[in-house]
Amino acid sequence: MTHAEHPQSFISKYIFSQDHKMIGTQYTITGLLMAALGGFLAYVFRYNLAWPGEHIPLFGDLAANQYNTFITCHGMIMVFWVAMPILLGGFGNFLIPVMIGADDMSFPKLNMLSYWTFLLSAIVLVASFFVPGGAFGGAWTMYPPLSASAYSNLHPHFFQALFTGAPMMILAVALEFTAILMGGINYVVTTINKRAPGLTAFRLPLTVWFINIATVIFMFSVGPLVAGAFMLLFDIVIGTGFYDPARGGDPILFQHLFWFFGHPEVYVLLLPSLGVLGEIIPVFARKPLFGYRKIIYLALLSAVLSVVVWAHHQFVAGIDPRMATFFSIGTILISIPFAGIFLSFIATLWGGRIKLTLPMMWALGFIALFLIGGMTGLFLGSNAFDIYAHDTYFVVAHFHYTLFPDIFFGFFAAFTYWFPKFTGRELNKGLGHVHFWLTFIFFNSTFFLLFFNGLGGQHRRINDYSLFSNINIEPYITFEKIATTSAILLILSQSLFLINLFISLRAGKRAERNPWNANTLEWLAPSPPPHGNFEHVPAVYRGAYEYSVPGVESDFIPQYAEQV
């Protein structure tokens, strides 16, 4: 029985769906809803930073412990419940099967279980806001002893202790990891087993490569953190002393276990979006991806290096100075493969025939912002300067300049590029460009000035600087107000995305199969692809980036075209 003959009820089609596209949709929508929550938390604490102690519209008064909870959950949500579901769950599910010419994932039931486990993790996280004491507020790094002590002392009984902020955060994260692991197994197995005939490893689109590399990095690095998190959970609920120095434990152990995962996680988040850029830039430059194989080798190199950089987060934790030098060198070395990948994308533009379509704008905006984010990392990778800049707003601005383009510009690039394929409709271009420019401008006006607040000495996770007369001064006070106003405008601008989504879904122009004249396999399938994706199993004859080949009249040769 082929896929098309499956009887599908409403529930099996939209809710307990095993179709990769529906699961991708579920992941993406859940991720976007969590982004709205994360954005709202950011609005509340940013308002408090600009106008400390004032009544916050739509919220009320923000107490100091709530401030801590909100910054903690903002970080947690944006990394684990927005970036992971959208960039891995969304991209992985939508793109891998259609780009390799498969009808679905290898394990559709596991895929469904992956999403529902993920949803459960989100519910546990949101529920933790309503337990006594509120959600966890000891920063997203969850460093003990703070994370291990504050709650257990209040709740001496196991059951009570379990339903407090920190244990629920740990459980939510553990569930989320389980979900991403189940999804990840599917991405790797599907890529290995279900490729269309002729689709060899070095004919795979970059996106498929990069999602797989990200998944493998995640699998290699997540183990120590899960072990570390469960030791923390035991410290809280059954009174072990893994991180309690009074009983022979050591809080630094957790920092190592956390960052052994925490830093590779940065590359887990970055690679899927870079893969998407690798599709969009060649299509709209009408040129082959510059140095395709070398980009893949560089990404594999970065995967290896990603496990020898973690302690650069601990330069001021009092680690051995000789060890710090080792991690400084590792940090510097890992900048090389990523610089190489970005330079290859830029080189693809040279000699091209460039169309500034909506996806291309998001892709180029991504590069423009990430250049600042990446380069400011050089300041922090230098351990002597990090002694000063660590845990200041310089760090906050730096990682928002990497993660915001990665998550949101990467998502919008992919969304605008594949929207016609997966919905069968075209997006409204004018509205899309206005949305792009407002997002680009307000993002910069939110975060650029914060570099200066950090250099001026403003340390992080402070809800009110009024006690500190040497840093609570102009121009930093004004910068805070500009940043907050811009952040509010940035959030409001996203309504244009929603408006465009709904208008285009209802009244957008019907999309062709291959509106961008692109080469990869998904453009062979109908728009939108039905359950089972392709009418026939496609055969693949060449690599994914054969644009403007000399001697051929057409400026693109799809992978599935037998004759040139």
Next chain:
Amino acid sequence: MRIFPESVSTYGHGIDQLFWLILIFVGTALVISYFILLYPIIKNHHSKVKRAKYITGEGKGPYSWILLALALLLGSDFVILFAEHHVWEDIENVPEQVDMRCCITGRQWNWIFTYPGPDGKLYTADDITIDETNSELHVPVNKNIVFDLKAKEVLHSFFVVNTRLKQDCIPGRTNTRWFNFTRTGKYDISCAEICGIAHSQMRNFIVVESQEDFDKYINDLYAKHSQTASN
């Protein structure tokens, strides 16, 4: 507008200079990057170009540009690493010449200061400990002050903006650091590692004064202390 707050430690200037050095490299790299990003977007707009060039970058030819850029990046990285190394060593290595020792302990939510007693030795029975919010640590100017950093219950991070020094304080461990103030004055000590509800209120002061003023302060402290002890 000044980028950095006033620097009052011997090594603070080195950290500020390191910033400007890295900024030269980063600024140059950013200008070049934006140029090579924007130039083809403007020059090769589809209205001006009939057909793109077929360049795969698989051979050696054009790819050598990227190798050159990566070599330059790696080179500047190591120049930065070399330049920062002596600054790092200067901060991390405690000098042999010690003019004053003390202990600074983070607790929820203030800094505790411990001075050696009249015997001049730290961690003896006559040590004087001040454990109050808004209290001051008095130190002499132009002297090497070596201090042990500790924490009571949770992680804290000792941060004095004007010295540029930041160092985590970890329960169960002692980190020894130092500074030498070049100017008298009163400076904030803050906590740069989240430590609970009143993390934002964790503020004490360092008062840097001349040797005479400091001697007077410490002798008054000894006198007050022995008085309370005899009572």
